[in-house]
Amino acid sequence: MKRSFVKKSFLSAIDFPTFGIVILLIAIGLLNLYSATGRDLANRSHYFEMQITWIGLGVLTMGLVILLSHLTLERLTWPLYIAVLLLLVLVLIAGTKVYGARRWLDLGFIALQPSEFLKVSLVLLLAKYFGSDRPRDSYTLTQLGLPALMVGLPALLILLEPDLGTALITLLIAGTICAANRIQKRSLFILAAVVVLIIPIMWTFGLKDYQRDRMLTFLNPTSDPQGKGYHAIQSIIAVGSGRLFGHGYQKGAQVHLEFLPADHTDFVFSVFAEEWGFFAASAVLLLFLWLFYRGLTISKEAKDRYSAFLALGATALLFWHTAINIAMVIGLMPVVGVPLPFFSYGGSSMLTTWACVGLLLSVRLRKFAR
Amino acid sequence: MALLDRRSDVEAQRERVRLLMRIVVVVLLILIGRLGYLQLVKGKIFEEYSQKNSLKPFRLEALRGLIFDRHGTLIVENEPSFDLVYDFSIAEDAQAEYYLRLFADLTRENPAEAVTQFKKASMTPYGFRYLRYDIPKRTVSLLKSRQWEIPPLQIMTRIKRTYPWGAVGAHLLGHLGEVTKGEIRARNREAEHPYYEGDVIGKLGVERQREADLRGVDGIDFIQVNARGRRVLSNKEVLGLQVPQRRESVAGRNVVLTVDQSLQNKAHQLLQGKVGALVAMDPHTGEILTMVSSPSFLPALFSRGISSDSWKDLMTDPNHPLMNRPIQSQNPPGSIFKMIVAFALLSERAIHPEATVHCGGAWKYGNRYFHCWKKEGHGEVDLYKAISQSCDLFFYQMADRLGVDKIAYYASQFGFGAPTGVDLAHETAGILPSPAWKRARFDLPWYPGETISYGIGQGYLLATPIQIAVALSAIVNGGYLLKPFVVRDIVDHEGSVFQHVVPDVRYRIEAPQEIWQTIQKGLIGVVNDPSGTAYRYARAKEITIGGKTGTSQVIQFGREDVYTKCENLPYEKRHHAWFAGFAPIEDPKIVVVSFIEHGCAGSSAAAPLARELIRYYWQLSTTQHITKQEEKGPLMAVKNKPPEAEKEAADIPAEESE
Structure with missing residues (x-):
């Protein structure tokens, strides 16, 4: 019955505002990538063509996610989660090392980052857990034990790679989904106390300067191979010098950025802000805001708890990536190496992004389904 | 299911989603606010700054670790060298031609050439194009004096690897070279500190093997420069943003080798004009005391990029100067292998130590005659005589008695057919033939006649000099098969091990x-028994030596050629000469293997070299208790200068076939 509904009015049931924002963002992102890779003439067309390929695969992924019924999605949840866990273990054993971190799994024809897929798999799993298995009143600390384990185990594996940024994002997505549940006040208080008190205290008093430094470089060696803070400062100068209208497309004084190994991945937004200026940069941020608004609305209006959590999780994933990446680029956060959805170069991240878009559209599509 | 969700619950959840929405809005507003602050409030300052200045990362090159010999003699060190770079943060590439012409005027060279060089020059992650490496000091001072005219052309001081002993032990020490794209890819996976184009990396020998220790960690500094390439402002802050801190470089770790540089020099001198190898090893520890290959090369040629002419010379030299013969040259060990066959015989109780065989100069096996090197024969031969006089006929018969499998088994026990595991790359394994090996390699059956020549170390059997040193060490130390090594200590830049x-x-x-003991006795007889094959060539007054000669045929001779005098053959057909010796016989402290390509006879060509090396070793070790004291000191200290080439020449007796 659901299936026939999907077939009948597939196009008319697509949430066009969401889809429109996505198309706009991906177009801007692609244009920007072309400029960001400009200095690297030899590889420019390679990056550009690869990114288009990834977008194509992303759209296919999105289509697949939309076509799968929620029943099938639920059935696939555990196998998918376990497969990703295995991949995370495999990457620790047989992963390709880049600057001392094992994050990539080289399949010969393609290199994958299993930690990216974990995020989506975790959204599915937590939606299934909170969407069906609901206690009468509110969650206590002990009842949160199982989801904590579901999140904690892969997060630990990612931390071991080591990849601080992705581990952090994973926790934030899971935290957001949990926060949308009713949690016993006492448990919430204890949790908050732990996070708010213990961690900063440990960080400030429990560690010596060099230990902190060492831990940061250990947890996150790729972010800063050339010197602490250099990326951040160059990025801030580039963003700032963009002023109101920017230097113009492909006219950014990229002399600041050309040595950044990450200017087409993590720092891609600083290129945009430099070339297009404040108006365009904040317009893009507003587009993102609109997307998150659409996402949360879809969640709010979903037909059941499961769908609501799916949409919420997908939105959380996109939101935290965006927020942390931009904050990093404009110097509000330390450099942790998180890609910007739709903008950053990279296959695994692109597929994840489109899978989230697929989840949002899928939930919207089945809003009225019985 | 879902429809059973209680209304209040659904409402509560929506409320929480609304709260999340508010959080999202606040976060995005903070981001936009910060963008506004950077781009609108501070934008003008940033833009002006970025047009006039740039913050440049500057590499502080780490000093590569030094290499010392076992007594602390410095054998590889560093010295400054100057590179010419084009700094394109000062002037665009398009202006390069103009500046290069000015530069060419200054140095009175062909401007077109300078421009071509520029076009070929590669970029580095620090924003320079390297135009020329290791330019003369005169050019440096010329450029410095006119710097204001040609600001983008700058001098970068880098460190050059130098090898005070020139070509001595070059294969062991190795050389550096510019890191290749493939190496960057492969290394950067594991390396904590990535390699960039233009970096140097150890390519051969210890320089390669201990790259991770020697390299050190480059530091980084950040310097604000204006459009004219001048350093400006303070280093602490840029527009209120904190400039990243300078990080000092950490010198690489020093490497202390097991070799003795005095012995190296001696061995190098002994091999002058010859093609071959000398290896000396402590038969109780596996420490390599000497490892020299000839012909050699000058490793410093590679330090700042080898010229294509020098490279071509090295590559086209028929004697392969880059080959590290002690661990790479594989040849039939010839009669040296008889010590292994003797061991097999005794272990298998295949012969009584006093039993004799009659050697009449030739032995018919099947329908073929196998000849002894001594045409008239040795007469009645027991095991002792067979080893000391190297009777082929005895070992032909014994090989037949043992069979190929037993010989192969005992040879593998002594390490034949497998790398010794010495801590150097590109070691070859040699070949340990067996019927199974032959089947796999050639898809042919093993012929019985091949077992016969196996008995005297001929045929498919191939071994490297270092394998022979390990095998002989096992024989003199009572069976311990050692893993030879060339690096004894790694000492960090602060001097601690x-x-x-x-x-x-x-x-x-x-x-x-x-x-x-029986085999050792035979080996002692080779040198000390007046009828021994090396009696005239390896005996020394001051120290007692034992050993075994070996002469390996390069090609299969026809019957008429067997007794042709080797020196009358064309060079490439002459036999290879081997000698493996140990000393002193009472308590062996050193095992020496000398190998001379196409040297004709192990006795006359190879044994005297080993003897001279052993004599020199003995001379050093009886005087060195004084020198050792003097040379002990902090290993960081740069001291010894290369000695004058030693005058004394090796006295090598006249030739004689064994």
Whole structure:
């Protein structure tokens, strides 16, 4: 019955505002990538063509996610989660090392980052857990034990790679989904106390300067191979010098950025802000805001708890990536190496992004389904 | 299911989603606010700054670790060298031609050439194009004096690897070279500190093997420069943003080798004009005391990029100067292998030590005659005589008695057919033939006649000099098969020992004491018995030496050629000469293997070299208790200067076939 509904009015049931924002963002992102890779003439067309390929695969992924019924999605949840866990273990054993971190799994024809897929798999799993298995009143600390384990185990594996940024994002997505549940006040208080008190205290008093430094470089060696803070400062100068209208497309004084190994991945937004200026940069941020608004609305209006959590999780994933990446680029956060959805170069991240878009559209599509 | 969700619950959840929405809005507003602050409030300052200045990362090159010999003699060090770079943060590439012409005027060279060089120059992650490496000091001072005219052309001081002893031990020490794209890809996976284009990396020998220790960690500094390439402002802050801190470089760790540089010099001198190898090893620890290959090369040629002419010379030299013969040259060991066959015989109780065989100069096996090197024959031969006089006929018969499998088994026990595991790359394994090996390699059956020549170390059997040194060490130390090594200590830049390599016994070949003694007695007879094959060539007054000669045929001779005098053959057909010796015989402290390509006879061509090396070793070790004291000191200190080439020439007796 659901299936026939999907077939009948597939196009008319697509949430066009969401889809429109996505198309706009991906177009801007692609244009920007072309400029960001400009200095690297030899590889420019390679990056550009690869990114288009990834977008194509992303759209296919999105289509697949939309076509799968929620029943099938639920059935696939555990196998998918376990497969990703295995991949995370495999990457620790047989992963390709880049600057001392094992994050990539080289399949010969393609290199994958299993930690990216974990995020989506975790959204599915937590939606299934909170969407069906609901206690009468509110969650206590002990009842949160199982989801904590579901999140904690892969997060630990990612931390071991080591990849601080992705581990952090994973926790934030899971935290957001949990926060949308009713949690016993006492448990919430204890949790908050732990996070708010213990961690900063440990960080400030429990560690010596060099230990902190060492831990940061250990947890996150790729972010800063050339010197602490250099990326951040160059990025801030580039963003700032963009002023109101920017230097113009492909006219950014990229002399600041050309040595950044990450200017087409993590720092891609600083290129945009430099070339297009404040108006365009904040317009893009507003587009993102609109997307998150659409996402949360879809969640709010979903037909059941499961769908609501799916949409919420997908939105959380996109939101935290965006927020942390931009904050990093404009110097509000330390450099942790998180890609910007739709903008950053990279296959695994692109597929994840489109899978989230697929989840949002899928939930919207089945809003009225019985 | 879902429809059973209580209304209040649904409402509560929506409320929480609304709260999340508010959080999202606040976060995005903060981001936009910050963008506004950077781009609108501070935008003008940033833009002006970025047009006039740039913050440049500057590499502080780490000093590569030094290499010392076992007594602390410095054998590889560093010195400054100057590169010409084009700094395109000062002037665009398009202006390069203009500046290069000015530069060419200054140095009175062809401007077109300078421009071509520029076009070929590669970029580095620090924003320079390297135009020329290792330019003369005169050009440096010329450029410095006119710097204001040609600001983008700058001098970068880098460190050049120098090898005070020139070509001595070049293969062991190795050389550096510019890191290739492939190496960058492969290394950067594991390296904590990535390699960039233009970096140097150890390509050969210890420089390669201990790259991770020697390299050190480059530091980084950040310097604000204006459009004219001048340093400006303070280094602490840029527009209120904190400039990243300078990080000092950390010097690489020093490497202390097991070799003795005095012995190296001696061995190098002994091999002058010859093609071959000398290896000396401590038969109780596996420490390599000497490892020299000839012909050699000058490793410093590679330090700042080898010129294509020098490279071509090295590559086209028929004697392969880059080959590290002690660990790479594989040849039939010839009669040296008889010591292994003797061990097999005794272990298998295939012969009574006093039993004799009659040697009449030739032995008919099947329908073929196998000849002894001594045409008229040795007469009645027992094991002792067979070893000391190297009777081929005896070993032909014994090989037949043992069979190929037994010979192969005992040879593998002594390490034939497998790399010794010495801590150097590109070691070859040699070949340990067996019927199975032949089947796999050529898809042919093993012929019985091949077993016969196996008995005297001919045929498919191939071994490297270092394999022979390990095998002989096992015979003189009672069966311990050692893993030879060339690096003894790794010392960090503060002088404390980072890693100490302990001798590694791979396993012990179990055999009764009498067996070892019987073979040792035979080996002692080779040198000390007046009828021994090396009596005239390896004996020394001051120290007693034992050993075994070997002469390996390069090609299969026809019957008429067998007794042709080797020196009358064309060079490439002449036999290879081997000698493996140990000393002193009472308590062996050194094993020496000398190998001379196309040297004709192990006795006359190879044995005297080993003898001279042993004599020199003995001379050093009886005087060195004084020198050792003097040379002990902090290993960081740069001291010894290369000695004048030693005058004394090796006295090599006239030729004679064994």
